[in-house]
Structure formats: C-alpha cells, structure tokens
Amino acid sequence: MIKRNISRRGLMKGAAVAGVGLAAPQFFIRGAYAYTNEPKGGSVILGFNVPQTGAYADEGADELRAYQLAVEHLNGEGDGGMLNTFSSKALKGNGILGKKVEFVTGDTQTKSDAARASAKRMIEKDGAVMITGGSSSGVAIAVQGLCQDAGVIFMAGLTHSNDTTGKDKRANGFRHFFNTEMSGAALGPVLKNAYGTDRKAYHLTADYTWGWSQEGSIKKYTEQMGWETVAAVRTPLGAGDFSQYITPVLNSGADVLVLNHYGKDMVNSLTQAVQFGLRDKQVNGKDFAIIVPLYSRLMAQGAGENVKGILGSTNWHWSLQDEGSVAFVKSFGQKYGFPPSQAAHTCYCQALLYADAAERAGTFMPSEVGKALEGFTFDGLGNGPTEYRAADHQCFKDVLVVRGKENPTSNYDLLEVVEVTPRAQVEYPAEMLGGELGPYNNGA
C-alpha cells in the first residue's frame, strides 16, 4: 500500500489546475462566436442611435418613430407598411431569420463623441448587432468608424455630406440618403430653367464639413452653366442672427443667394434674408432668387411662410404618390397622426434593407450582410428603382427638387415636388469622391 501525503498547498494547486481545465471549454466557446454579438437566442438586437436631445432632437424623435414602426412590421405586427410594396420578398414578417427583432436606443446629442459613446454602449453592453440612425454628417462619419472597428454594420441615417460615402467611407457602413453632389446635379438644370444662365450667386455657408461639401457641389454645377460666384462667405454654426452676413449681399451685385445652411441655421438665415427684402428684390434687371440646396419638411415648418417659392432638393417627400410612399405615409400617419419626415423615411428604409440583406444572406455576419447589400437593386421603398452601389455603399436613386408652396393647406403641406430628377443624372463615378472602403470587419 502506497501512502500519499497530500499537503494543503498541493491540494490548492490541484484544484486550481482542475478549475482552469474545467473553465477552458467555456473560454473556447466564448471565442467561438463567429462575429460581434452573434445572436444566440430567439431574438436579435438592433441599436438605434438618434439625437434625442440637442439641436436635432425633433428629427431624432421622428427617426425613432420610424424605427419602432419598422420593428413592428418586421415582427409581423401592424399593417406591414412598405414590407408589402418592397420588391424583395425575403422578409416574412416573422422577425429576421426567424428571430424576433428587439431594439435598444442611444442619444447622439448631435455630437460625435456622445454618439460614439452611445454606439459603443449598445454594442458592448446591449449586444446590438447593427447600429443605425443619426442626423449629422459629423456624427455619421464618427459612428461609422467606430462600427468598422467594432465589427458591426452601420446603416447611416440622415447624413448628406459627400464624405460619408466618399473620403471617409468604410466597408461596414451603408448610406441610403443622398449627398451634396447629387443635390448639385439635380438642382443645376432646374435652376437653369428657372433663373437662366446669366446669374451672379452669393453663398452663405455653414462652416463645417457638410457646408463646404454643399457649397462646392452647387458652385460646380452653377458655374458649369455660366453662373458667376460673387462671394462665398462662411458663417459660424449656430450664429443665430445672420443679418450682418446678409446685409453685404444687398450691395454685392449678386442676384442669387445660396443658403448652404441646415436646421436652425437655415430657419434663421432664410427668415432674415426674407425680412431684408431679398425675396422681393430686383437686381441686374432680374428678380432676386434664394436657394436652399437641402430642404427638410421639419425645417420648412420652422421657417414658416418664408419658404414660399424657394427651390431646394430633398431625399423624399410624403406627398409622393408611388405605392411604397403611400403605404408608408398611411402606416406612419395612422400610428402617429402626422406624416413622416425624410429623416423618418430614410431610417425606416435602412432598417428594412438591413433586415432583408440578413435574411437573404442567411446570417447576421457583417461581411455576408454587406455582400448581400452590395449591388442590390430594389424598388417599392418610395424612391423608385434604387441600387446600393458596391463600390462605395451609396444608394443611387431619383432625387427630388422641391419648392416652398405658395398656398399650403396644412402645417405639413409646405413643399411641392417640382421635378423628380432621374438617377442617371445624379450618378457619378465612385472614385470621384476618393476614399477606400477597405475590408469588412466581423469583429469577435
């Protein structure tokens, strides 16, 4: 008989080794996730990162309404909205890949650092497999970079700067909304018809990435058709009173004022330009014209009567009569009592497009979902035939040129569509805006 002396120290060592051995399979199982936040249960979590506070809170609230509606429709509740008109029939109203869609929300505060922090929280703590939303190009570019690094898909919300799918594009990021290049290409011919080729333009431009991008595009297309740019003045973001920037326009010899402003800045600068009599002025023997390249219905509501007769471009408008738009307006209007904004529309579309791509790919793995989106052509989502271009993850579709209505019938009926610019006219080579998509990142 062999007697073994087991010391306490030896016992502890043995227990520790056994513990590590037992824990090892768990450790390897954790590592066995194929991609970041791979859904294992009966549900999948999407992260809606929208401005709930700050200057764009109203846009954010409308985005969130649209996302909630999209989740209902994806889970087979409500009237189905644009799921009924969407050309792809992969989604069955039973969630995505049979998993019930759940969501978490974050507040971007329209600040890049806050938006990154809330997206990070939704990915790391809440297990979101996709992040979507936002109402600013600065925020979109920041969150897109974070999602690329974390290995989740980012479906951008309202972002209009060329850079989002230009020099700052990333493989994991996708944009349904149009951009400043498309606004310029769509507006150019309409401006030529409305105001002729002999015009002198004065630009007031919000002094940040989107403003520069918008000013560049409008200058490019108007100068091509013979307009002269008299001056392009940068104004600080949130200047409030723009009168000191507007008064120099009066004596500049310009007969067109281009307001490259958005949100609160656009509301104030347009209101003040009209107060200074610019809309009713005559210069060089012509009627003075004001142009707002990027319109939104929420902004038009802020500017009130001042938008009358003023031209601009928009991604979508609730008065469109195609099957998809009618279905979406009906669904949204019945739930909330008013029509959706363009921000709501693009976010609803992005949620559906992501879900559809995952369904077709048979997985939530970012690289596979991305491949399903690349080159995907679809219809029935309110913008006519659309393509997610593979080269830059930018959607190409018709662009709307709108004008402030002279006789609105309600608070929402402020813009009229004057032209639907065909996709071919706003398309440009992917390499024109620079940047590299790089490889997909699946994380984990």
Place this chain on the structure above:
Amino acid sequence: MDAILLQVLNGLDKGGAYALIALGLTLIFGTLGVVNFAHGALFMLGAFCAVTLKEILSWEMVTVDPTQQTAWGTPLEIRTPYIEAWFGDAGRFILDYSVPFSILFAIPIMLAIGIVMERGLIKHFYKRPHVEQILVTFGLAIVLQELVKSMFGANPIPQPAPDALSGSADIGALLGFAPNTVVYPYWRMVYLAFSGVVIAGVFAFLQFTTFGMVVRAGMADRETVGLLGIDIDRRFTIVFGLAAVVAGLAGVMYTPILSPDYHMGMDFLVLSFVVVVVGGMGSLGGAVSAGFMLGILQSFASMNEVKSIFPGIDQIIIYLIAVIILLVRPRGLMGRKGVMEG
C-alpha cells in the same frame, strides 16, 4: 458709404438686445452683488411667453369633414382658431399682432418668475462666493432651458411680425442713395425704438422715483441704507423682478428677428456678460453704451472687406475688445473705481 450705414443700423438693433440683457445683469450685480448666469434664460423665457400666447390664441376649433380624407386615410380635420371663429376680423387682428400683445402677457409672468427666483433660490447665495453663485444660476439656466425643450421641442418656432411690419423700408432712397441699397426691415426699427423706450424707462424709474432713489442709495451703500430703517432687501427683490421683466421683454420683441428655441438664452448670455464687463460691472450707462458699441463693432467685423484683411475677425472681435479692456481698464469703460480692480 451705404454699406457702412447698413452695418451701423444692423449693429444698433443687435446692440439693443445686448443692452437690454446687460442692463438687467448689471442692475442685479449692482444691487444684489450676484452674478446671474440665468439671465439669458430669462430672455429665452420672455421669448417663449410670446410663443405661449400665440399658441393660446391659436387654439383651434376642430371640425371633421367626412367627405375628405388625409393622405393616411383618416377623415380630414378642418381647424379654425377660436378667436377667429368668435371675433372675425378683430380676432384675426389680435392673432396677427400677437407679438406686441405678448408684452402685456409677459410683464406679470416675468415679474413673478423674477421674484420667485430671487426669493426661492438667489437670496440664499448672497453671502456665498461668486463661483457658487455662478454655478447655481448656471444650473438653473440649464434646468429652465430643458423644461422649455420638453414643452416646446428643440426646433425653432417661427413668430412672424405683424403683416404691416413684416416688410422692409428703403432708407437709402430717403437719404439720397441709390434705391434698394440701404434696405432695413421695419420690425428691426421697431425693436430699436422699443429698446430705447425700455432703457429710458428704466433710467427714469431709477432717477426720478423715490423707489429708484432708495435703490441707487442701496447700490452705493447698502449697509447705511439698512441702518436708516429701510427694508432694502424687499426693494432689491423687486429690482430683480424688474431686471427679469426687461430681459423678458427683450426676448418677446426679438422673436420675429430670431425664431425662438430653447437654447437662444445661452447664445446671448455670454455676449451680454462681455458687454457688462466692457461697460463696467454695476454701471447701467456702461452696459447700455457697451451693448450698442459691441453690436456695431460685430457688424463691421462681418463685412467682407474687413474679413479679407483679418480673416475670422467677426468671431473674435467682441472677446478681443473684452481682453483689451480688462488689460488696460479692468473696471470697464464706465465702471466704478475699485470694482474688478486690485
């Protein structure tokens, strides 16, 4: 020349707003010794008095027209403001002139807000350091603006000037310039005249009434006035209310120039503080003259000719002046000797 005239006019109305806010700020500092960072919020609350009155006047009678439908398939609702339905043209006139009528609405509200603010919070901080006063009033400003945001949303709410005053006057033609070169909106002229009247009213009140005399005496030597058996605290509470009314009225009348949103107070607060510092802390005349001076300078700095020589000068001109004043004359242009010195 016409461009210079335009910028002077432009600076005057903006200066009017700065002067009105700074007047209240410096009045509070001079009497109570409190640095009130919630003063911008009072300007914003005044603007929202105009918004509130407009909303009350716009309460609508809803009738459903079953023969028509909305785009989302529900019966169309036809909305008519009660005031129009009940009073016809007179109702339409009141609705059109809702901003000037808001002055009457705002005075009692702002006075009450000012008194409650002073009695409820500020009085507990009289003997505390300025840093604590700044922290508590700044915190109050944030609370007030978040409250307004939760009630009215984050987007600007347009408050058009009355139709008769919404156009612009060709001042240049009157002065012999070419037509349409010096054009100035009627409402801005109204604002300029209004700020002049309010400033004159405040000065007259302080200069020619017994109440004003006691307040001025209290500003000069609070302790002695107290020893004479005068309840100076009660009078200073009313002064706080008066300053709130002045800021509120400045906000009411500014709404057709700048569509009000919850953040507008903060935008004006910082500039108004600079105005107070440049004019001299506690100096009423200094605040008014510095308000107009900085408004005009800011307008000039935005001229393209100036910016081509000094790029970005429009962003820093006010702060640059403040730095220079603090360096060479810390008490401000018209400040009392000893204040902010030594």
